Amino acid sequence: MLTTFVSAATAAADRAGIDTQYIDPSVRVQDDFFTYLNGKWLKTTEIPADRSSWGTFMKLREDTQPQLLGIIEADQKDPHKKAGTDAQKIADLYTSFMDEKKLETQGYKPLTGELQRIRTLKDKKGVPDLIAHLSKIGVATPYGIAVAQDAKASTKYATYIRQGGLGMPDRDYYLKADDARMAAAKAKYEQHVAKILALAGDKDADAKARAIVAFETALAKAQWTKVELRDPNKSYNKMDVAQLAALTPGYDWKAALGAAGVGNRIDYVIVGQPSYLQGLDKLLADTDLETVKAYFQWQLLREYAPYLSKAFVDADFDFYGKTLTGADVNRPRWKIGVSVVEGALGEALGREYVAKYFPPERKARMEELVKNVLAAYRESIDQLDWMGPETKKEAQAKLAKFTPKIGYPNKWRDYTRLSVRKDDLVGNVMRAATFAYNRNIDKLGKPIDREEWGMTPQTVNAYYNSRMNEIVFPAAILQPPFFDASADDAVNYGGIGAVIGHEIGHGFDDKGSQSDGEGNLRNWWTQEDQARFKAKTDMLVKQYEAFEPLPGYHVNGALTLGENIGDNSGLAIAYKAYKISLHGQQAPVIDGLTGDQRFFMGWAQVWRSKMREAQQIVQVKTDPHSPGQFRANGTLRNQAAFYEAFGVKEGDKMYLPPEQRVTIW
Template structure:
């Protein structure tokens, strides 16, 4: 989706940027790595650790007017953007940036986005051909071909076809079909009529659709908008919830083309697969949500053709509005920024332009970023941290009191096959087939989407590319890939306060150590634990061990269900379960890894803080954050991560060592009775 070109790297992780240099080669043990200046002495650590540690920051920091949230994640991302801009501007001046080079493509894509004067003269004309293509749709037989075309240029459609590793045969690529096509963040925005906020947002969404259609010359925009929102509401009713989408077994439904055709007799899947470019390369597909496809079949049959065409025109305009004239940009921001997230002001154009380059040419830009800002010594330190965390997991699994020997053997076998990736890919992406023109922004975005689509489809029939990354090096984040059984840590996250090469290791283990433990923990969370070390969906648990594991995770669901960031809006413990397991397991394992790193020696006291205190403070300061109310609602409805204050406090309450480090006792608000604490890994 082209919208992703603007949002690829909007989820950042952390604070102040560190320049590359020789200082990374040494650790100064008298530096704690803890931002003690933000401690609020009026709040007891034993009652609200998050506010105790970050209270002064919470009191004095305003969310920037162009942001939906602010904190350590966003600050680090904010600090990284000027570095990326500097690289882009240098590429613009590079005399060696000849046609066809990555340097030329980076420079020209950014230039095409920043030429607002030209875009103003064009209006929506760059989309005239695509709009005409939709308007000439003669009957429903043409829908599969139109869906395939729009998907290739990045437009949201009611279903998506893509290629990924087969979840049960991870040594081969397979074709997946999944639900999609909504213009708002979640089905609840369409269906929660009894929620005043949701209902108001839906009404504003309909007005927004009408205004965008009117800008593109639709003389019946109001009526078309009503029909479009009704169509999307029908899609929402048929779609699976985000909790249901977390079940990897239920979402794996292998079918041959004949079975797929029988599932939805009114839709021509042979034509759809042929138009998508996969028909001659497959003998089966994996359907994510079969009941949704059946519902879609009925919805298309019951919807008049004019509404179907209006819906596709809307989705085209929605995706490309950020690349058109100011009227489209402003209207797009008014809903997706101001209404949905509560942001007052759009981001400066140059920042959005950097994100556009990252979305289309992320690894090309990342290669230059790594060369300038990521010293080899930092990667070496990270490798040591990862090794200690994996050692702590090995030891922890052996000593689990709730898991039997047979399951432990399988867990250790999976752990032994984990592949860490740190900093940047060993093989960089080749953008030779992507054409970028200095004076054609919409064309550039379309070609970038087609390039990404074709690159994905071309994987069919080829060996698994185990060197591929799903994030760029400049992404402030990390991930676990179950089918690869890999943990990946991009270069940009390896900065303070996640990773401070010049600080004592206690804070590093509490911060980046917990991130490492978190990502490994995903391999053993409620989803990841259903795959083996080769990345295949396979039940490797005994029934008794699985029951004991579920009892523990059910306790965690109830803990997080009780958190209420906004009155009336609770954290969804089932939706956030995987991330909550990752946080709780990751911190517990990181603590053990920290102890391993001390080699039996006592930790020094720095700034009056013990090693254990600095460890837990290192974890707590990572989640320093504030969020606008509208964005908080989006998060609890759609995000598998809990809000920052609960990622801190909710995790710490389950750690026995935290109680000892800060003297937490019965009667304190952070206190949970031992029987109520959840310890999994």
């Protein structure tokens, strides 16, 4: 059977939607399916010099960039665009970013007013007001205040306070002194801080850099780990302002909340990490004022370095690009400019993108896929042997309330209040950040906006929002290899079908399962079913912790658990949905490949990727997703149908004994 489809692996197999050109016949399917299907790509593809990783997601993103640039340039050339329109704002923001000559003459002058605001801070009583101001212009601060649905009362908005303020990707970069790579990154970070401060005219840059890194290291010690942050109940701590003040008696929360714009509008806040705020309170009290001011100056410069003169841009890339991710050169200026426009005017740009590049028939076919995947979940819940009737009833009720969003929003974002000037890049970025901040804070007291999207249509990704109980699939991900309108359905179910199943699966993973169909944190599981579910997920944690993408760096099974549940659940459900789509008929054999084989090949080719070592470390430390090869192979090893499709037997490297396989759905 394997010989048949390997010999048929030619360009003609494109009709099946499989990139057979990348198959490496020297690798046994049963030993390493990911490398078998993608081996020639892995051997011959070089990661672009301006990238830290490369693969299907990045390639789609790269293909989208020229399309977006074309839209922006058309807006620039449009003689009929009027002041105040989205087209004017898109055009002028991009123009302001691309005017390198003007930026070179300015140096860091666009920040002199903000730097002076920090330098003239008279005492620590002014810190709450300063943090509020910096937060409004997009600068990282030790805590963030934001408005979101109340996780235990999802019909209203609440104010959240969460930890923040580090300049490196994770607390481990500060605290893992026994890890040579972490220690080296920290040393280079201190050098980078000093360089940026010196470029901004600071004559005591080296000493201040040491103090800043020491301050951030203390912040890191107080912060919760990313695994701890995954517990939605642990990070839900409802307090009135008096309780918050008692938690941190040295910090003026009344002033902080007032300056943030929520003061008299709230009865309570939800604190994410109470012990962190206590640690911050003590740290601020113990730190001299000059170090506090140096820290805020650094965070301002760090945020705005990409929008200043070339010396700042190059220094910023040298650390955040080369050192942290391993990229050799910075991205072309025009690509960064497109990203800047997306960050400020994402839906305005997305509206034009959808009109030009997202045909209505693609959305209609996607709706059919979603319908079948939901049907597969309904059937699966009823058939589960590890879930009792009471929990099944609750699970079905939650599933029935899922809201799919496909392609683009029904209601587009209004950018009327955002002012953009073609000669003021830093001002544009600050106004865009303030616009986004105010838009968020203004939600307080208003009905929940159920039409809002958390991604733009041109984003190559998808997500599940537990508080909305919604699954969202932007237009840009609905392209090959995820979704191929010209291919047989098998590859689409293995690709985008599994992505749909993955996102629905988040509603029932170790974290999402703690919310009900209304989006409220509520335990709807029986104690017995919860224990059986945990036994399965504990097995999944151990499976993935055995994977080692780099020597000494294992996948964090606890951090990646939710995504691994999503992958394993999503693929299993997508397979069932594929069978539903066949309406009892036998799948056709195309180019020597059975429907089941095409399905699993569709899954594995989606995760085609490779990554530089530095970026791989960042991913292992910070990303809740497992590396691509383990998302492919690790998931397939738990699928009984995969064993049947490719004849995987005991002794093969892809083989797991039945009792070790994790089957959730």
